[in-house]
Amino acid sequence: MKTALKMNTKIVAFFALFILTVSANAQIDRSKPPVAGPEPEISIDKPEEFTLKNGLKVMVVENHKLPKVSYSLRIDNPPIATGKKAGIESLIGSMLGNGTTSISKDEFNEEIDFLGANLNFGITGGFASSLSKYSDRILELMADAAINPLLTEEEFEKEKTKLLEGLKADAKSTDAIASRVGYALSFGTKHPYGEYVTEETINNVSFGDALAFYEKNFNPENAYLVVIGDVDYKTVKKQIKKYFKDWKKSVDIKHTVPKPNPNVQYTQINFVNVPGATQSNLSITNNVDLKMSDEDYHAALITNNILGGGGEGYLFKNLREEHGYTYGAYSNLGNDRYGAARFSATAKVRNAVTDSAVVEALKEINRIRTEPVDAQLLKDAKAKYVGNFVMALERPQTVANYALNIELNNLPEDFYTTYLQKINDVSVEDIQRVANKYFKADNLRIVVVGNGAEVLENLEKTGIPIMYYDTYANPTEKPKFEVKLPEGVNAKSVFNAYIDAIGGKEKVAAINSILVKYEASAMGATVISEEKKMDGKLKQTIFMNGNAMMTVLTTQEKVTMNNNPLPENMVNDMKTLGGLFTELNLLNNDSAKITAIESVEGRDAYKVQVPGEVVSLTYYYDVETGLKVKEVQTTSMQGQTQSQEVVLKDYKDFEGIKFPATREGTQMGQLVVYKLLEAKLNEGVSDADFN
Structure with a gap:
């Protein structure tokens, strides 16, 4: 009986749903687009405020929708340059929020986890959130961490080591170099926004320096605490007075923020x-003086959004969608109440199209300055911005930031309640006017960080003046790329020397097939790399714990990955790899060039580059022994570039032919070392392997 009743209930529910659906469809005219809903009303509660005797300013916004509370602490000191001790703020900031003088680091973090809360600190403040029933305790922990942080010399040395290791890791990163040089040139190295951290400045900082910096700069004199959530104002006021009253004032920090460097007199690169960079990092930039209180502020936001705010922006559509130069191209128009902000248009592009990307990006910047924006595009940009703005209001941090912005930037109280109206009031004329005001077409720095040997010749053809800098923004001479080679040395002679080094032409000529296997441990698994080779053919298979995970088959007719054909332009490049030894194929490739002599594992090596439309090869051969010591395969597709680098070591003889016994490479940030298991000549491989 119960079963029948359940079945009848389901049938009734199904027909009810069917009737509702038919009824709804009957009332919708699908030939017309839906009518837009009413404009969302923005309601941001005005915080209740009070100030402690020590200067801490507190803002409280009650919101009882959810049983949660968040605390945002902001130390609002003016930006300060730390000069020869640049990085001191990072060192001391990384030590905050990890225990107090009365609670060990482990106990502190364990209690935060137990409460299901979040708490983090930096030198400019902190953030905490929890369920409202734990609000008293999380506030107590936050206050204790701010006032009585556990600062030990042992922890300081650990953080210093981490920071130094990070600098070493970034030494050849075009992203890190571009950021450092861009800010240094735009603002000046003596400006707080333009100075940079080096190994020398970090080593200049002592533990005592860090403590003194904390005492002077992390204090309540210029501090704001914003509380949002399921709290009672009177109760939270008592709690804050209780836990923060012992936070002592330090000297009031007052100093003048220096002016940034002026914009360049003429557009320049x-x-x-x-050397060796596989992509160029582009940043087209000029300084701007834009504040949130300016009348242009809302129009500036939409103007930047149209130029480079996302996938619909001019830059993205041109450089990514139309030309495929990059994975993404974007712009940013900053604002700063101290008058030091930047406009920048950025992208990472393939070396071969660096000059073209510069020209096209400049074209789009000029376009938004000289051509009226399409009315529908403007409407869409506003709609997207409005949607993102409304969604952001769901986050407590956003509401806290808005409350602080009004306070710190001297904004009217209705700044955010009228925000959407001001966005929607932006006109086509406003876009063009603002673009001309903030995008300085005649005073742009085009910062290009990349491989000069591959990109400079074409950059010079743009006719834009070029200035040269080192990786720390110091002026330098134009780099020289002429490689002084011994007489008679060229790419073909290097390939022949390699053939001689591994066994000689006669031994190599007697080989019909090769089977090599390498083994490594990676991500908790045993990985086997197997290569089968015949004349013009190569089959590479990766096994993980005995299971075939990936197979790449290369012949002169096709290249497949797991039986799926690869694009034709990629196939043309990869045919070179098909065969017993790549060098035998490269002997007939006139595009292979020696571009440098570089050190690999402490030994000089000829760097030979083989360009390709999609897949480019860079091989390094020991100058003395002739053996190949490193391989780099760079793949550039759909605006993305990926490089695989392998170091070859410890060659061993197998039947008169030498193979590297060790292959070292990095996968997903982890060093993977492959050891040679076996090498067989003229056995274990047949034509059937390549069908």
């Missing part, structure tokens, strides 16, 4: 050479 500022080039930084990074």
